[in-house]
Every structure is written in structure tokens, then in C-alpha cells.
Amino acid sequence: MARRITIFGATGSIGENTVDLLTRQGGAAEYDVVALSGGRNVARLAEQARALQADLAVTAHEECYDDLKAALAGSGVEAAAGPQALAEAADRPSDWIMSAIVGAAGLVPGMRALRHGTTLALANKESLVTAGPLLLATAAQHGARILPVDSEHSAIFQALVGEEIEAVERIVITASGGAFRDWPIEALKNATPEQASSHPNWAMGQRITVDSASMFNKALELIETKEYFGIDPDRIEAVVHPESLIHALVGFRDGAIMAHVGPPDMRHAIGYALNWPDRRDLPVARLDLVQIGQLNFRPACEARWPALRLAREVMQAGGLTGAAFNAAKEAALDAFLARQIGFTQMAEVVEAVLDRLSGDSLLTKSPESLEKVLETDHLARQAAADIVRGLER
Numbered sequence: 001m002a003r004r005i006t007i008f009g010a011t012g013s014i015g016e017n018t019v020d021l022l023t024r025q026g027g028a029a030e031y032d033v034v035a036l037s038g039g040r041n042v043a044r045l046a047e048q049a050r051a052l053q054a055d056l057a058v059t060a061h062e063e064c065y066d067d068l069k070a071a072l073a074g075s076g077v078e079a080a081a082g083p084q085a086l087a088e089a090a091d092r093p094s095d096w097i098m099s100a101i102v103g104a105a106g107l108v109p110g111m112r113a114l115r116h117g118t119t120l121a122l123a124n125k126e127s128l129v130t131a132g133p134l135l136l137a138t139a140a141q142h143g144a145r146i147l148p149v150d151s152e153h154s155a156i157f158q159a160l161v162g163e164e165i166e167a168v169e170r171i172v173i174t175a176s177g178g179a180f181r182d183w184p185i186e187a188l189k190n191a192t193p194e195q196a197s198s199h200p201n202w203a204m205g206q207r208i209t210v211d212s213a214s215m216f217n218k219a220l221e222l223i224e225t226k227e228y229f230g231i232d233p234d235r236i237e238a239v240v241h242p243e244s245l246i247h248a249l250v251g252f253r254d255g256a257i258m259a260h261v262g263p264p265d266m267r268h269a270i271g272y273a274l275n276w277p278d279r280r281d282l283p284v285a286r287l288d289l290v291q292i293g294q295l296n297f298r299p300a301c302e303a304r305w306p307a308l309r310l311a312r313e314v315m316q317a318g319g320l321t322g323a324a325f326n327a328a329k330e331a332a333l334d335a336f337l338a339r340q341i342g343f344t345q346m347a348e349v350v351e352a353v354l355d356r357l358s359g360d361s362l363l364t365k366s367p368e369s370l371e372k373v374l375e376t377d378h379l380a381r382q383a384a385a386d387i388v389r390g391l392e393r
């Protein structure tokens with residue numbers, strides 16, 4: 001039987017790279033594509049669904065249904081729309097599901113998929129940040145597997161093959177430093193969305209690119225590391241590495257360090273998860289070490305990037321703090337993109353939300369159910385909107 005594949009977020013940067021690899025590895029002749037999802041780009045979603053002969057294409061937005069249906073006319077691909085349809089797509093039996101919706105919206109489809117014991121290739125880092133213990137418990141309960149796709153976490157995963165987690169002394173994830181790595185710190189407050197939306201090394205969606213510039217991406221990834229690998233936060237660090245060629249390093253108790261090195265091309269991490277536990281040829285550039293010549297590292301300064309300090313506080317606090325942190329970050333990012341607040345105010349908003357919500361014991365509770373996580377997410381967004389209004393005045 002052909003391998004059954006579903007891609008959530010097929011029209012995005014990770015989704016497109018996944019479609020590219022599937023196509024190169026035989027496409028519809030090799031795989032049984034169960035469902036593809038997208039958001040507003042229904043024309044591209046329909047194109048992908050036709051090319052891969054998917055059974056179902058789902059747009060997250062109800063109002064996009066008619067356009068999707070029209071774009072799929074005569075193709076034999078079923079159309080559906082809305083969050084409920086997304087969740088139902090996750091109930092359709094699949095062997096491998098890519099979770100590449102951006103933001104907390106990726107949590108529900110991923111959780112639903114895990115309940116069916118599938119293999120979840122997880123690019124959506126927000127799932128682990130908001131509901132790590134719940135996600136891992138659900139996977140364990142249903143015999144499902146989560147394969148990390150975020151480049152740093154794929155790198156750590158690969159460095160750990162054949163190793164015991166008890167042998168790990170520390171984990172170092174690298175950060176490019178983002179668009180403003182070399183800017184004077186005083187200039188950051190005037191940075192615009194356009195300037196923040198350009199990454200020095202990686203081609204990615206806009207939201208993660210801006211998160212890279214503010215280091216909120218690295219903050220999410222520190223938490224993701226703690227949640228996925230179960231490592232004590234004191235043993236996890238970030239270091240600025242402007243070339244983005246080393247993705248992560250694992251230090252072992254005997255002093256050895258295993259570093260994962262490769263070009264900044266997500267098709268490596270996606271292809272590794274797609275073909276795991278095998279390795280297949282992948283269309284990524286091969287590094288010429290002599291041409292590269294040298295690799296550079298700098299400290300990840302918490303005064304310049306307060307998101308990193310906040311990540312430490314979130315990891316120490318645990319419970320539902322990750323859900324509040326992520327939601328506040330998403331709301332602050334929306335406000336920055338809408339020019340309601342400045343670049344450096346994003347961290348101020350997130351910190352103010354955490355301060356406000358940690359006033360009662362809400363955040364210390366464990367994310368024991370999806371409902372609790374979604375409720376915390378909602379409260380944090382409300383608090384962030386209120387704080388943004390205060391800053392605008």
C-alpha cells in the first residue's frame with residue numbers, strides 16, 4: 001500500500017518544501033495524498049491538490065470555500081473549509097502528517113492526528129511551546145511518533161541517534177541573529193516590519209522571519225528543546241552563529257560535542273523526517289568547507305534580545321506559561337505588523353501579559369487539556385490587546 005500523507009499548511013514555506021520533496025520522490029505515483037490544507041492561497045492549494053491527486057483540500061477559512069471549490073472543479077478533489085474541517089482532515093487515516101500551519105492554530109489538527117497513532121512531522125513549534133506535556137502524553141497514549149522538523153531540533157535529534165539522553169550534558173542551538181544582528185541596539189526601536197521581514201540566511205514565512213529578528217523564534221525554540229527532549233533548562237543555551245551552517249550542538253558528559261552541519265535549506269530537515277529512519281538523496285547543496293573557511297560565534301545577549309530572558313522565565317515557570325507566552329507573542333507580532341507598536345515594544349507587551357496573568361495561579365497549572373490551553377491562549381490575547389491599546393495612547 002502506498003504511504004498515506006497529509007500536509008497541514010501546504011501553501012506555506014515548509015508546506016511548499018514538503019510538496020517539492022514529495023514530487024521529487026515520485027509524487028502521486030509513490031504516495032497516497034490524503035489531505036492538503038492551506039489558508040487564503042486557495043489557488044495554490046488547488047494546484048498542489050491536483051498535482052498530487054489529493055483526496056481532500058481544506059482551507060482554514062470558511063469564506064474561501066467557494067473559491068476553493070471552483071478552483072478544484074472537475075479534479076475529483078473534495079473541498080472543505082473552516083477549523084472544524086481541518087480537525088476532521090486530521091481524523092482521516094494517514095501514515096505521515098506534516099504539521100506546518102503557522103502559530104497556535106496548528107495545535108488542534110496536530111493533536112487530533114496524534115490520537116490516531118500517526119507519525120507527526122512537527123514544524124509547528126508553537127504546539128510544543130503551548131502544550132508540550134499534553135502533546136507528548138497524547139503521542140505516548142496512542143502509540144504515535146513526533147519527529148521534529150525545526151532545523152535545530154532535527155539537528156539535535158540526529159545527533160542523539162544511538163545515544164542515551166542521560167549522557168547529554170548540554171544542548172546548544174544556534175541563532176542567525178536575524179535581520180538586525182549588526183544594528184546598533186538604539187536603532188532597534190525604529191525598525192519597520194519591512195526591515196524585519198528579511199532573513200540573512202533562510203527563506204521562510206513572514207511571521208517566523210520577524211520572530212527571528214526579535215529572537216522570539218529562538219525563545220520559542222529554547223522552550224521547544226526543553227519540552228521535546230526533556231532537558232533541564234539550565235542545560236540549554238543559544239549562541240549566535242551568523243552563517244546558519246551549524247544548526248545545533250549536543251555536548252555529552254565525556255566532553256564530546258556532536259554538531260549538525262548543513263546548508264540553510266529546510267528540505268534537509270523535512271526530508272529527514274519524511275524518510276526517517278532511512279536517509280535518501282536530497283536536493284540540498286553540499287557544503288565546501290574550504291570555501292566556507294571559517295565559522296563564527298557570538299554570545300546571544302539577553303539585553304539586546306529580551307525574548308531570550310523571557311524564554312528562561314517561561315521554562316522555569318512551566319505549566320500554562322508557554323501557552324500565554326506564545327499567544328502574547330503572536331498578538332504583539334500582529335500589532336507590530338499593523339504598525340500599532342514598535343519593534344522593541346513586542347517584548348514589552350509579552351512581558352506585561354505574563355506579569356498580568358501570573359498574578360493568580362492560572363499559569364502554574366499543567367496544560368492537562370486542550371481546553372485549558374486554548375482558554376489560556378484566549379486570555380493572553382485579550383490581555384495583549386489591552387496592553388497594546390495602552391501603549392498606543
Ligand SMILES: NC(=O)C1=CN([C@@H]2O[C@H](COP(=O)(O)OP(=O)(O)OC[C@H]3O[C@@H](n4cnc5c(N)ncnc54)[C@H](OP(=O)(O)O)[C@@H]3O)[C@@H](O)[C@H]2O)C=CC1
Pocket residue numbers: 008009010011012013014015037038039040041042060099100101102103105123124125126149150151202203204205206207208266
Ligand atoms: N519556514 C521555515 O523554514 C520554518 C518554519 N518553522 C515553523 O513551521 C510553521 C510554518 O512556518 P512557515 O511555513 O514559515 O509559515 P508560512 O506563513 O509560510 O505558511 C503558513 C501556512 O499556514 C497556513 N495558515 C496561516 N494561518 C492559518 C490559520 N489560522 N489556520 C490554518 N492555516 C493557516 C498558510 O496558508 P495560506 O498561506 O494559504 O494563507 C500556510 O499554508 C511555523 O510554526 C514556523 O515557526 C520551523 C522551522 C523553519
Ligand SMILES: CC(=O)[C@@H](O)[C@H](O)COP(=O)(O)O
Pocket residue numbers: 150151152174175176177178202208211212213217218266
Ligand atoms: C530554519 C529554522 O529552523 C528557523 O527556525 C531558523 O532557525 C530561523 O533562523 P534564526 O536562527 O534566525 O531564528
Ligand SMILES: [Mn+2]
Pocket residue numbers: 150151152221
Ligand atoms: Mn529553527
